[in-house]
Amino acid sequence: MSETIKKFLYLNRKAPYGTIYAWESLEVVLIGAAFDQDVSLAFVDDGVYQLIKDQDTKGIGMKNFSPTYTALGDYEVKKVFVEKESLEERGLTLDDLQHLVWEDEDDDWAEKDSIELVSREEMTALMEDAEVVFSF
């Protein structure tokens, strides 16, 4: 769809419910996938809550959109960076998050982990390196 390939970083900073930023950010990621850019997702601050597994929204009457994150691999979104410090500050570990994978066609469609834990310093470098930061 486009000849230019840029490094896109979708920066998710907010909790999944309470405001609509997280959900509408995910909508940009899914639409943006059609543009074949070099896409990374980053989750920092309360944004790490977006990836929590076993979300149940019945009590708040909102749609649980968290299953959509597991479809990201099908949209060729393979790089999901989660900030270690943000998890620790909230008493969370990688085990509290959904298991996100993508299939590697060059490796007999082996499932590979999408989530990579990075330090705050590494996250800074990722932002520095990105050509476009979509901040949500």
Place this chain on the structure above:
Amino acid sequence: MRFAIQVNEGPYQHQASDSAYFFTKTALEKGHEVFRVFFYHDGVNNGSRLTTPPQDDRNIVERWAELGEQHDLDLVVCVAAAQRRGVVDEGEMQRNGKDATNIHPRFRISGLGQLVEAAIQSDRLVVFGD
């Protein structure tokens, strides 16, 4: 330099739209190019022509529209966000069986691809909001 502008908050409630307006205006006056202003989340409410602020206050919608007129700016309201919040043009009215429109004629409703395209085509994407 070529800029793409993203406005994520509604008018009056939040300063984001004001800041985005002044940034865009100044950039244009300094000779830069603004490829597109994209209104997302509650930012779509910046495109409602029915907005009627008190007379002694700024009219944020008209201000965007005038800047758009002066510089032939592409002011785009996200369709998915607009549907959720009842910002409607003729096409959306018919598609969704509504009985009215409220989009300002200087704005247009289009898809999220317009945001992604703007980010690709511009040197900088500048996002205004929380």
